[in-house]
Each structure stands twice: as C-alpha cells, then as structure tokens.
Amino acid sequence: MRLLRPLVRQRASALFDLVAGFVYSQTLQACVQLELFEMLRDGPLSGVQLVDRIQLPAPSLMALLDAAAATGLVQRVGDEYALGPQGAVLLANPSLLAMIRHHEHFYRDLSDPLAMLRGEVKAELAAYWPYAAGEVSSDAAQRYSDLMSQSQIMVAEQVVAAYDFGLHRCLLDIGGGDGTFLSEVGKHFHALDLKLFDLPPVTELARRRLAEAESRIEAYGGSFTEDPLPEGADLVSLIRIVHDHDDPTVMALFRRIFDYLPPGGRLLVAEPMADTTGAQAIAGAYFSLYFKAMGSGRPRSLKELRGFLERVGFVRFEHHPTALPLMASVVTVQKPSPASAVEGESNVTKS
Numbered sequence: 099m100r101l102l103r104p105l106v107r108q109r110a111s112a113l114f115d116l117v118a119g120f121v122y123s124q125t126l127q128a129c130v131q132l133e134l135f136e137m138l139r140d141g142p143l144s145g146v147q148l149v150d151r152i153q154l155p156a157p158s159l160m161a162l163l164d165a166a167a168a169t170g171l172v173q174r175v176g177d178e179y180a181l182g183p184q185g186a187v188l189l190a191n192p193s194l195l196a197m198i199r200h201h202e203h204f205y206r207d208l209s210d211p212l213a214m215l216r217g218e219v220k221a222e223l224a225a226y227w228p229y230a231a232g233e234v235s236s237d238a239a240q241r242y243s244d245l246m247s248q249s250q251i252m253v254a255e256q257v258v259a260a261y262d263f264g265l266h267r268c269l270l271d272i273g274g275g276d277g278t279f280l281s282e283v284g285k286h287f288h289a290l291d292l293k294l295f296d297l298p299p300v301t302e303l304a305r306r307r308l309a310e311a312e313s314r315i316e317a318y319g320g321s322f323t324e325d326p327l328p329e330g331a332d333l334v335s336l337i338r339i340v341h342d343h344d345d346p347t348v349m350a351l352f353r354r355i356f357d358y359l360p361p362g363g364r365l366l367v368a369e370p371m372a373d374t375t376g377a378q379a380i381a382g383a384y385f386s387l388y389f390k391a392m393g394s395g396r397p398r399s400l401k402e403l404r405g406f407l408e409r410v411g412f413v414r415f416e417h418h419p420t421a422l423p424l425m426a427s428v429v430t431v432q433k434p435s436p437a438s439a440v441e442g443e444s445n446v447t448k449s
C-alpha cells in the first residue's frame with residue numbers, strides 16, 4: 099500500500115489541477131489584461147510600486163500576485179515581485195499574449211458550458227470568427243487576421259522546416275490571411291510563384307500589407323466554397339483551415355482542390371491535430387470545445403484526415419514531422435499522375 103502512495107498523490111494532484119484549472123486561466127487572463135508582465139520587463143517591483151501602477155484595490159492586487167506567484171507567472175524576490183519562469187516565456191512571445199487576450203471571449207462562452215454545448219447562448223467566439231456562420235465585416239477580418247498573423251510566424255517556421263517547397267513552381271495558399279505564411283515561404287524559396295486566396299475583406303488587408311512590403315505575392319479574393327481559384331499552382335496549402343470547418347465543407351474543399359491541381363500536383367495541410375502525442379489534453383479537450391464555441395469545425399487526427407483525402411482520390415499520403423506538433427502537424431498528398439500506375443505509386447506514410 100505504501101508503494102502506491104506516490105501514484106495516489108500524483109493522481110490527486112492531477113485531479114486538483116483539473117478542479118482549479120479555470121482559476122489558473124483566469125489568473126493568467128487578469129495578469130495579461132493588466133500588462134503585469136510588461137511592467138516587470140525591466141526588473142522586479144515592490145508591492146507598493148505595483149499598487150501605484152495598477153488600478154485595483156491593494157488587497158485584491160495582493161491576492162492576484164499570490165495566485166500568479168503560485169502558478170509560476172511571477173516570483174517573489176524578497177519584498178519585490180519579478181517575472182516568474184512562465185511569465186518570462188509569455189513576455190518573449192507576444193503572439194501567445196495576443197492569443198490569451200482573445201480567450202476572454204471563449205471563457206465567457208464557457209461560463210455556462212452546458213448552455214454553450216446546447217447552443218443556447220450566442221457565442222462570443224462565433225462572432226469573433228464570423229466566416230463559420232456568414233458575412234465577414236472589414237473590422238472582424240482585421241481583428242482575426244492580426245491575431246493569426248502574430249502566431250503565423252511560429253507556424254510557418256515549422257512548416258518550412260518540415261517540407262521542401264523547392265519541389266514546386268507555384269504555391270497557392272487558400273485561406274492565406276494577410277500573407278504572413280507566404281511571405282515566410284518566399285524568404286526561403288526565391289523561385290516559387292506565390293498566390294494567396296481568401297475572403298475579399300481579408301484579401302483587401304493582404305493587398306495593402308503586401309504592397310507596403312513590395313512583395314511578389316499575388317492576392318485573390320473569393321470564397322473557396324464557390325469562387326474560381328487562381329490558376330497555375332502545382333502546390334496548394336491549407337494552413338489552419340481544415341479544422342475550422344465541418345466534414346461536408348472539408349470534403350467539398352478537398353474535391354475542389356483535387357480537380358484544380360494538375361496531375362502530380364500536391365496538397366499540403368498544416369494545423370494542430372487530434373491525438374498529438376504528449377499534448378492530448380490541448381489537442382483533444384481545448385480544441386474540441388474551442389471549435390464547438392466557434393460554431394463549426396473540430397480537430398481531426400492524422401488517420402481521419404488521411405481517410406478524407408484518400409476518399410477524394412489523393413495518393414502518397416505523407417506525414418512530415420515538426421518540432422512543435424502543437425503548433426502544426428504537416429501532411430501532404432498527391433494527385434495521381436499518369437506515371438503513377440506505371441510506377442505503382444501508392445499511399446506511403448513517412449514517420
């Protein structure tokens with residue numbers, strides 16, 4: 099029995115973390131909204147200095163600082179507060195801070211989880227990502243495209259390291275946002291033609307940004323559900339697109355891309371996927387509820403995506419491992435070429 103004690107303690111601790119998880123997230127949200135990490139950038143500050151700078155009653159601020167210290171966001175150094183290990187990581191990653199800030203909408207949706215799951219509340223996250231349900235205003239496009247652009251750099255690093263874009267002539271990025279992904283690819287592959295396709299309000303933003311940067315990327319506006327895709331690409335990418343949509347939309351999109359590509363052309367899909375080893379809770383729990391609140395989509399596993407893609411007719415399914423699968427796993431498939439039958443080209447899985 100004594101031998102089992104560490105295991106029992108470990109299980110109890112994991113359970114308590116589940117119980118307290120919402121409080122940890124709210125502590126983090128409060129620190130981010132108060133810009134506490136930015137205040138501690140240049141060094142530790144005393145409780146008195148923090149009370150001077152933060153609009154909260156002193157006892158409330160002390161309670162928050164205690165909570166932040168207990169979760170590693172800040173740490174006490176004598177009578178002062180400094181960045182904790184987690185706070186320092188966050189401060190170095192502005193895209194994470196932006197992501198946390200936008201969670202205020204998700205948390206409000208989750209304040210009554212059953213009402214959210216029953217669809218009884220008008221979800222704030224659904225309004226944040228309006229394309230799932232309808233019209234996208236310029237303001238909404240700007241807000242979500244800024245958020246995506248900030249985290250895109252880290253995603254693009256993973257994708258560029260995982261796949262050799264030099265095998266291709268022309269890349270079409272569908273749902274390409276403001277062009278941050280294509281800009282990153284273009285820095286590494288100078289001979290590649292780059293085309294971006296997104297909803298018109300997003301393409302407008304992209305055009306402005308790309309013109310300022312004197313970029314070679316061409317941007318086209320339209321919906322991938324009905325409008326013609328710009329001609330000429332032998333590689334199509336879907337970066338953080340598939341998980342946003344329900345199965346019928348995803349199957350229709352895969353079919354359109356299959357018909358669009360020349361024989362031998364490829365489709366590359368990159369996004370966080372379900373069943374990601376070592377990150378099951380985020381890949382499963384977080385994304386499942388996130389997309390539920392958003393009103394469409396779900397995280398899919400490699401196996402499930404492979405099934406969808408092969409049903410459409412794609413071959414040569416390949417998984418290209420990334421260092422941070424939580425940011426994105428990368429898979430590619432190929433449209434069969436006439437040589438396929440001769441070469442016995444079939445589905446292969448790397449990794």
Ligand SMILES: C[S@@+](CC[C@H](N)C(=O)[O-])C[C@H]1O[C@@H](n2cnc3c(N)ncnc32)[C@H](O)[C@@H]1O
Pocket residue numbers: 229243246247250253272273274275276279295296297300320321322323336337338339342
């Ligand atoms: C989650 S964002 C990803 C943006 C970018 N690929 C990235 O990873 O940063 C999804 C993108 O898909 C675009 N999108 C959604 N529905 C679309 C549609 N029907 N046709 C074209 N683009 C669409 C959105 O405007 C948005 O830019």
